[in-house]
Amino acid sequence: MELGLVGLGKMGGNMRERIRRGGHTVIGYDRNPDVADVHSLEELVKSLTGPRVVWVMVPAGEATQTTIDTLAELLSPGDIVVDGGNSRWTDDEKHAGELAAKGIGFVDCGVSGGVWGLENGYALMYGGDAEHVAKAQPVFDALKPEGEFGSVHAGKVGAGHFAKMVHNGIEYAMMQAFAEGWELLEAVDSVTDVREVFRSWQEGTVIRSWLLDLAVKALDSDEHLEKLRGVAADSGEGRWTVEAAIDNAVPLPAITASLFARFTSQQEDSPQMKMVAALRNQFGGHAVEGSTEATK
Numbered sequence: 478m479e480l481g482l483v484g485l486g487k488m489g490g491n492m493r494e495r496i497r498r499g500g501h502t503v504i505g506y507d508r509n510p511d512v513a514d515v516h517s518l519e520e521l522v523k524s525l526t527g528p529r530v531v532w533v534m535v536p537a538g539e540a541t542q543t544t545i546d547t548l549a550e551l552l553s554p555g556d557i558v559v560d561g562g563n564s565r566w567t568d569d570e571k572h573a574g575e576l577a578a579k580g581i582g583f584v585d586c587g588v589s590g591g592v593w594g595l596e597n598g599y600a601l602m603y604g605g606d607a608e609h610v611a612k613a614q615p616v617f618d619a620l621k622p623e624g625e626f627g628s629v630h631a632g633k634v635g636a637g638h639f640a641k642m643v644h645n646g647i648e649y650a651m652m653q654a655f656a657e658g659w660e661l662l663e664a665v666d667s668v669t670d671v672r673e674v675f676r677s678w679q680e681g682t683v684i685r686s687w688l689l690d691l692a693v694k695a696l697d698s699d700e701h702l703e704k705l706r707g708v709a710a711d712s713g714e715g716r717w718t719v720e721a722a723i724d725n726a727v728p729l730p731a732i733t734a735s736l737f738a739r740f741t742s743q744q745e746d747s748p749q750m751k752m753v754a755a756l757r758n759q760f761g762g763h764a765v766e767g768s769t770e771a772t773k
């Protein structure tokens with residue numbers, strides 16, 4: 478089939494390649510003319526024969542909104558838009574409504590796999606009406622991993638991004654658990670080769686996993702992670718997972734703690750720990766680092 482792909486960055490560029498390898502025609506548009514096949518959304522839409530399927534793979538939020546607004550003006554009834562970015566699931570219903578008013582279908586699709594997706598395939602979680610999903614199915618089939626699993630029609634519009642959001646919440650907590658275990662192993666003298674302990678866990682253990690394999694890969698290139706600073710960004714999915722947990726009164730202690738650990742990592746110096754240190758100093762005269770003194 479023929480696909481229009483908007484956004485040819487780290488993810489979109491490789492996805493174009495994988496879909497082409499699957500035997501489909503992909504016409505890609507990006508703001509960067511060096512990687513684009515066409516130079517405007519107008520040109521992209523004109524170069525596709527209807528009914529068109531246009532996959533949007535741009536950053537969540539404003540960039541996705543602007544792209545969908547423009548496509549709503551350019552596409553025709555019967556066409557389909559797939560949002561494959563990391564959009565917040567609550568945006569999906571709004572986008573579906575805006576497009577439905579023009580007779581255009583909408584499917585939201587969470588995509589996992591990162592820079593390894595070109596070779597390994599991308600795990601896909603999509604939401605939307607069955608008739609809209611069916612039009613994009615050949616593209617899903619080309620992108621997904623080759624095995625039995627790796628893609629799911631998770632439910633109604635929004636379900637794809639909701640499933641991907643929960644996936645990312647789990648990703649946060651799993652990474653945090655590996656990170657905490659690694660730090661504790663590094664802290665004791667009795668364990669003399671932490672990297673080899675991690676490597677040994679890759680087979681036979683309960684915790685063997687792709688994230689563990691990647692941890693070993695990272696330790697192979699920098700055994701004690703000395704070249705890195707301990708700062709981890711977050712792009713939104715962890716926050717949205719915790720917000721959804723609150724909305725649904727579902728306790729998520731591990732995922733929430735892993736999100737908060739990232740916030741701590743993003744601070745130069747912890748304001749709240751200044752307060753804890755100040756209070757210990759006030760009531761107990763305990764030493765502080767800095768200049769605060771107990772006043773009695």
Ligand SMILES: O=C(O)[C@H](O)[C@@H](O)[C@H](O)[C@H](O)COP(=O)(O)O
Binds near residue numbers: 563589711712715
């Ligand atoms: O499944 C995946 O391929 C990843 O989850 C991918 O989507 C991306 O790496 C995260 O969105 C980063 O998220 P944070 O910036 O929140 O860690």
